[in-house]
Amino acid sequence: MTTPAAEYDVIVIGGGPAGENAADYAIANSTRTAAIIEQELVGGECSYWACMPSKALLRPGHVLAAAKNMPGVTAHGLDVEAVLRRRDGFVHDHDDSSQVEWARDNRIEVIRGRGRLAGERLVEVGGRTLRARHAVVLATGTRAAIPDVPGLRAARPWISRDATNLHEVPARVVIVGGGVVACEAATWLRSLGAEVTMLVRGPALLAASEPFARDRVAEGLTAAGVPILFGCEPAAVHRPEVADTGEGRVHGGPVTIEVRGAKPGTLEADEIVVAAGRAPATEELGLDSVGLPPGYVEVDDQLTVRGVEGDWLYAVGDVNHRVALTHMGKYQARVCGDVIAARAEDRPLDGPRFAASADHAKVPQVIFTDPEVASVGLTAAAARKAGYPVDTVELDIAVAGSALARDDYAGRAALVIDTASDILLGATFVGPDVGEQLHAATVAVVAGLSLETLWHAVPAYPTVSEFWLRLLEARRG
Amino acid sequence: MTTPAAEYDVIVIGGGPAGENAADYAIANSTRTAAIIEQELVGGECSYWACMPSKALLRPGHVLAAAKNMPGVTAHGLDVEAVLRRRDGFVHDHDDSSQVEWARDNRIEVIRGRGRLAGERLVEVGGRTLRARHAVVLATGTRAAIPDVPGLRAARPWISRDATNLHEVPARVVIVGGGVVACEAATWLRSLGAEVTMLVRGPALLAASEPFARDRVAEGLTAAGVPILFGCEPAAVHRPEVADTGEGRVHGGPVTIEVRGAKPGTLEADEIVVAAGRAPATEELGLDSVGLPPGYVEVDDQLTVRGVEGDWLYAVGDVNHRVALTHMGKYQARVCGDVIAARAEDRPLDGPRFAASADHAKVPQVIFTDPEVASVGLTAAAARKAGYPVDTVELDIAVAGSALARDDYAGRAALVIDTASDILLGATFVGPDVGEQLHAATVAVVAGLSLETLWHAVPAYPTVSEFWLRLLEARRG
Numbered sequence: 001m002t003t004p005a006a007e008y009d010v011i012v013i014g015g016g017p018a019g020e021n022a023a024d025y026a027i028a029n030s031t032r033t034a035a036i037i038e039q040e041l042v043g044g045e046c047s048y049w050a051c052m053p054s055k056a057l058l059r060p061g062h063v064l065a066a067a068k069n070m071p072g073v074t075a076h077g078l079d080v081e082a083v084l085r086r087r088d089g090f091v092h093d094h095d096d097s098s099q100v101e102w103a104r105d106n107r108i109e110v111i112r113g114r115g116r117l118a119g120e121r122l123v124e125v126g127g128r129t130l131r132a133r134h135a136v137v138l139a140t141g142t143r144a145a146i147p148d149v150p151g152l153r154a155a156r157p158w159i160s161r162d163a164t165n166l167h168e169v170p171a172r173v174v175i176v177g178g179g180v181v182a183c184e185a186a187t188w189l190r191s192l193g194a195e196v197t198m199l200v201r202g203p204a205l206l207a208a209s210e211p212f213a214r215d216r217v218a219e220g221l222t223a224a225g226v227p228i229l230f231g232c233e234p235a236a237v238h239r240p241e242v243a244d245t246g247e248g249r250v251h252g253g254p255v256t257i258e259v260r261g262a263k264p265g266t267l268e269a270d271e272i273v274v275a276a277g278r279a280p281a282t283e284e285l286g287l288d289s290v291g292l293p294p295g296y297v298e299v300d301d302q303l304t305v306r307g308v309e310g311d312w313l314y315a316v317g318d319v320n321h322r323v324a325l326t327h328m329g330k331y332q333a334r335v336c337g338d339v340i341a342a343r344a345e346d347r348p349l350d351g352p353r354f355a356a357s358a359d360h361a362k363v364p365q366v367i368f369t370d371p372e373v374a375s376v377g378l379t380a381a382a383a384r385k386a387g388y389p390v391d392t393v394e395l396d397i398a399v400a401g402s403a404l405a406r407d408d409y410a411g412r413a414a415l416v417i418d419t420a421s422d423i424l425l426g427a428t429f430v431g432p433d434v435g436e437q438l439h440a441a442t443v444a445v446v447a448g449l450s451l452e453t454l455w456h457a458v459p460a461y462p463t464v465s466e467f468w469l470r471l472l473e474a475r476r477g
Numbered sequence: 478m479t480t481p482a483a484e485y486d487v488i489v490i491g492g493g494p495a496g497e498n499a500a501d502y503a504i505a506n507s508t509r510t511a512a513i514i515e516q517e518l519v520g521g522e523c524s525y526w527a528c529m530p531s532k533a534l535l536r537p538g539h540v541l542a543a544a545k546n547m548p549g550v551t552a553h554g555l556d557v558e559a560v561l562r563r564r565d566g567f568v569h570d571h572d573d574s575s576q577v578e579w580a581r582d583n584r585i586e587v588i589r590g591r592g593r594l595a596g597e598r599l600v601e602v603g604g605r606t607l608r609a610r611h612a613v614v615l616a617t618g619t620r621a622a623i624p625d626v627p628g629l630r631a632a633r634p635w636i637s638r639d640a641t642n643l644h645e646v647p648a649r650v651v652i653v654g655g656g657v658v659a660c661e662a663a664t665w666l667r668s669l670g671a672e673v674t675m676l677v678r679g680p681a682l683l684a685a686s687e688p689f690a691r692d693r694v695a696e697g698l699t700a701a702g703v704p705i706l707f708g709c710e711p712a713a714v715h716r717p718e719v720a721d722t723g724e725g726r727v728h729g730g731p732v733t734i735e736v737r738g739a740k741p742g743t744l745e746a747d748e749i750v751v752a753a754g755r756a757p758a759t760e761e762l763g764l765d766s767v768g769l770p771p772g773y774v775e776v777d778d779q780l781t782v783r784g785v786e787g788d789w790l791y792a793v794g795d796v797n798h799r800v801a802l803t804h805m806g807k808y809q810a811r812v813c814g815d816v817i818a819a820r821a822e823d824r825p826l827d828g829p830r831f832a833a834s835a836d837h838a839k840v841p842q843v844i845f846t847d848p849e850v851a852s853v854g855l856t857a858a859a860a861r862k863a864g865y866p867v868d869t870v871e872l873d874i875a876v877a878g879s880a881l882a883r884d885d886y887a888g889r890a891a892l893v894i895d896t897a898s899d900i901l902l903g904a905t906f907v908g909p910d911v912g913e914q915l916h917a918a919t920v921a922v923v924a925g926l927s928l929e930t931l932w933h934a935v936p937a938y939p940t941v942s943e944f945w946l947r948l949l950e951a952r953r954g
Contacts, residue, residue: 017938051939055881060549063883067544067552072537072559075544075552082549090881327938351929358933366937374937404532404567406540433913439934439942440916446934447926452828456835457916457923460843460851461494461804462528465916 010034010340011123011132012139013115013285016044018317018329019139020099023108025337026135032344034108037115037125041096042103045141045161046326048091053164054184056087058368061191065370066432069408080169080192091165117286121312124286135340138297138305138315139333140285142278142324147176147234155239155255158273160185169194170270174257176234177275178205183217183369185273190224191370197267198228199259201276206367210380210428212394212412213373217430220370231262237272280319296321301355303336311343328359361386361425364442366435371411374438377426377445380416389419393475397431400462406432413467415451415475422450429467437465451475487511487817488600488609489616490592490762493521495794495806496616497576500585502814503612509821511585514592514602518573519580522618522638523803525568530641531661533564535845538668542847543909546883557646557669568642594763598789601763612817615774615782615792616810617762619755619801624653624711632716632732635750637662646671647747651734653711654752655682657844660694662750664846667701674744675705676736678753683844687857687905689871689889690850694907697847708739714749757796773798778832780813788820805836838863838902841919843912848888851915854903854922857893866896870952874908877939883909890944892928892952899927906944914942928952 010026012019015038023034041048060083067075092098103110113126121132144159146152157176158166163185169192175182178200190196198205198221204214205221205228218228234257241253257267280296287294290308297315298306299322305313316336317329335356342349349355361382367373383390397411411431418425427441444454455472459465487503489496492515500511518525537560544552569575580587590603598609621636623629634653635643640662646669652659655677667673675682675698681691682698682705695705711734718730734744757773764771767785774792775783776799782790793813794806812833819826826832838859844850860867874888888908895902904918921931932949936942 046938052877052881055877055939059881060547063544063547064550067540067550070537070540071563072556073541073544073552073554074556075550077550079549079551086548086884325938327935327943330938331933331935353929353932358935362933364935364937366940400529400532404529404536407563433910435937435940436910436913436942437916438940439914439936439945440920442936443917443920443926443931443934444924447921447924447930449920449924452830453924454920455830456808456839457920458804458808458835458841459916459919460841460912461523461802461807462532463843463912463915465913466804468916 007131007133008033008035008109009132009134009344010137011130011135012036012137013123014038014044014139014141014317014319015042015110016139016141016317016329017046017326018333019044019137020103021330021333022137022139022314022316022336024106025334026340027107028337028341030341030344032134035111035130036103036108037111037113037123039112039114041094042099042110043096047099048094049161049164051326052090053087054188055368056090057083057164057188057192058184060086061188062370062432066406069406071407078192083192084167114284116284117289119289120310132312134312134344136313137336138285138313138319139317140281141318143281144274145277145279146274147276149234149237151237151239152234152274154242155237155272156242156252157237158271160275163189163273171195172269173197173271173273174199174255174267174269175273175275177277178202178207179275179277180206180367182275183221183367185275186221186226187224187369190221190226196226197269198226199232199234199257200228200230201233201261203230206373208379209367209373209375210414212414213375213428213430216371216412217367217369217373224370229259229263232259233261234258235260278318278324280321282319301357302339302349303332303356304339314340322356323359323363325363325365328363332356332359358446362442362446364438366438368435371431372434373428373430374434375426375428376438376442377424378416379426379428383416383418383425388425390425391417391419393417393471395470395474397429397464397467399464399466399470401464401466402431404462405464411467413471415471417451417475422452423448424451424454440465440468484608484610485510485512485586486609486611486821487614488607488612489513489614490600491515491521491616491618491794491796492519492587493616493618493794493806494523494803495810496521496614497580498807498810499614499616499791499793499813501583502811503817504584505814505818507818507821509611512588512607513580513585514588514590514600516589516591518571519576519587520573524576525571526638526641528803529567530564531665532845533567534560534641534665534669535661537563538665539847539909543883546885548884555669560669561644591761593761594766596766597787609789611789611821613790614813615762615790615796616794617758618795620758621751622754622756623751624753626711626714628714628716629711629751631719632714632749633719633729634714635748637752640666640750648672649746650674650748650750651676651732651744651746652750652752654754655679655684656752656754657683659752660698660844660846662752663698663703664701667698667703673703674746675703676709676711676734677705677707678710678738680707683850685856686844686850686852687891689891690852690905690907693848693889694844694846694850701847706736706740709736710738711735712737755795755801757798759796778834779816779826780809780833781816791817799833800836800840802840802842805840809833809836835923839919839923841915843915845912848908849911850905850907851911852903852905853915853919854901855893856903856905860893860895860902865902867902868894868896870894870948872947872951874906874941874944876941876943876947878941878943879908881939882941888944890948892948894928894952899929900925901928901931917942917945
């Protein structure tokens with residue numbers, strides 16, 4: 001690493017995917033300079049501790065299930081060691097040199113350290129103060145929130161990072177939470193052999209999803225042997241033996257969890273995983289130095305921070321609390337970079353490229369459980385709440401292509417339609433590999449297409465995607 | 478089966494998927510009556526001899542390849558007997574009773590026999606003459622064309638039907654042809670253990686596809702051990718021993734094929750498969766009785782036959798020669814049925830629903846080779862020929878999602894763009910399971926979306942579909 005300059009055109013605090021993209025787009029095809037300040041690994045939570053390792057742990061289980069349900073193919077598994085090694089490959093053994101090289105290739109300087117705002121266009125890092133000529137971008141993301149349960153912190157619970165970076169599979173795991181992280185972690189821990197129990201405070205998993213999707217994921221987990229205790233939460237946690245064993249690893253004895261709620265009692269486990277929400281990573285970011293309150297950083301559709309004069313401060317990714325998904329953070333970052341570039345060059349912000357329009361009500365998301373859940377746009381409930389006159393069509397995915405795909409194919413699909421305009425507002429698909437079915441719905445929702453238009457978009461036979469035809473036919477009645 | 482009535486509102490000749498859909502849509506939500514005349518099996522070529530059995534034979538090989546390339550999963554195969562049994566299940570052991578039941582449930586009468594036109598609104602079948610009050614729909618499809626090669630017919634070559642319905646895997650197979658049927662048959666025959674050689678008259682496989690797709694399929698077949706003799710065709714075929722063994726099966730000794738062209742010589746095989754194009758199944762259809770010439774039946778966008786007065790004669794599916802794909806035949810049939818219903822009820826043909834608009838330049842197709850090829854709309858060459866100012870963007874599919882999907886993932890994707898309007902004209906994807914990626918492109922092409930709009934359709938991370946983002950970024954430059 002070279003000694004950082006005192007001035008850059010663009011300074012990004014946080015080197016995850018959103019920060020990387022913002023820096024890249026802000027200086028592309030120009031002579032502007034940029035620095036990314038990162039205190040951990042360039043590539044961020046997603047690359048090393050979240051999306052990549054979790055999907056690397058999940059994918060072999062999916063492939064095995066597909067192979068086991070195909071007559072003529074003999075499949076065994078999982079070889080846990082091989083799965084963990086493949087996971088290690090995807091997180092590059094926590095070496096970010098390829099990402100640093102990417103930054104260098106794109107003329108972005110990487111500065112190691114904790115960055116914090118120190119006033120207008122000023123950023124402190126490692127005892128030095130840097131000045132940004134055009135823009136400072138906040139991209140620090142979030143961190144796991146640990147609920148205030150007696151004994152929980154002292155028990156050194158696993159957070160999502162520990163679950164994705166496990167080196168041995170614990171025999172017994174209790175997961176606290178019922179959201180995406182909790183459901184995915186339950187899926188891979190179970191597929192790798194752990195006995196898993198979920199403590200879910202509410203009455204359902206995946207509160208933001210369509211009810212049928214919640215039910216199918218709960219059924220899938222239950223069928224895999226994961227008890228889900230709905231309406232339950234930890235009242236207290238006890239773990240007498242906890243010892244650091246170096247390199248951030250912890251050796252702990254069994255954990256006892258007192259459960260309160262619908263099914264009170266006591267659970268014992270070898271690890272407790274807390275997946276009970278996220279908190280903004282802004283505590284030491286110096287927000288007060290520019291007059292901002294603590295917490296998430298609010299932005300407009302140009303990703304410009306509200307309440308700060310001069311159009312120099314931006315926030316992209318999870319830290320702005322618009323939507324906590326890597327691909328949407330990157331989307332915001334592309335828009336943000338374009339906005340910074342245009343403003344730096346005194347170009348008007350003309351055209352749709354300069355506004356993040358898709359991260360409110362047109363957000364795609366895939367939950368890599370078994371079955372997978374893929375959704376975009378509004379659920380029926382959200383559409384009604386937003387005031388739309390809503391019609392829905394919902395049916396099992398049962399077409400030639402799904403039958404051919406695997407003998408145990410089970411899926412379900414739903415569309416949410418604005419009856420006034422005939423326009424598709426949202427879609428949810430559940431089933432094996434439906435994550436790859438989602439983009440068709442995303443294109444339709446983002447473009448605001450009517451079902452009359454979609455009638456002429458013919459799915460190829462015999463693919464799984466022919467369920468689109470069934471949905472349109474069912475809607476027609 | 479009941480004795481057919483003398484009159485129906487709608488008479489459909491040919492009970493394949495297109496015929497079934499035309500009848501269904503023409504009488505839905507009405508008291509109209511319909512009959513389908515079928516000389517073989519209701520469900521047609523696609524259900525028993527083409528799409529379904531071929532994909533049933535191909536799918537296990539795909540699943541095995543995916544499993545073999547996933548560390549942690551141990552997979553063996555293929556068990557040929559199990560694969561053939563699964564195929565038998567998909568063709569219902571050539572029993573069409575479930576399709577006949579579907580027809581009955583939808584108030585469509587099934588008449589067994591060979592139907593032929595006998596004048597205006599008249600159809601002969603089994604020695605009786607039926608009258609159609611509103612419409613006659615021709616949906617007889619095509620049959621395999623056998624080239625005029627000395628000794629070929631006498632050698633009782635396999636056509637696609639035989640290859641999909643094989644009971645034993647021949648040790649050595651020569652395939653004549655380089656189109657979709659030939660490439661798919663080569664793929665499954667090889668995966669089931671046959672030694673396969675392809676004789677391809679032209680310089681490439683899959684003449685209508687993008688050049689990179691042709692190359693990748695040729696590379697895949699070659700890597701699987703299939704020699705492809707380009708610029709070659711059979712000059713003569715010899716097979717001394719041929720005997721019928723009943724139930725349509727043939728026992729034949731070895732076949733000798735004299736090859737002419739780029740690599741002249743002699744090949745010996747246990748079966749020769751002819752996949753050298755199709756011919757319209759209209760020879761005995763009585764086209765002359767209504768003043769039509771022999772051959773394919775030309776229709777307008779309402780699927781109404783050109784050159785026949787009175788808007789009573791329609792043709793859907795392969796027989797009209799617009800596009801020979803099951804899903805597009807069904808699409809035409811839906812439009813046709815809607816047109817028949819509207820005309821029968823004296824409603825105007827208002828709106829896009831009453832015109833087949835997607836079966837010219839917006840046709841999706843999946844070729845289930847290894848790698849798969851999925852395409853929609855115009856190739857770059859076709860777009861230029863049609864007079865568009867064309868730009869293309871083409872790159873390898875190499876995103877987090879593809880790396881996660883399988884260790885050997887190799888794919889490529891291309892977009893064809895009208896530079897004047899920024900609108901997507903076509904797309905081609907090559908790689909494992911890209912058939913399920915296609916519908917997003919189909920939606921975009923059919924809706925005529927611009928790349929500026931697609932910029933806001935964000936693929937979910939980390940799915941394979943994120944290659945869309947790479948394409949859009951590459952296009953932006």
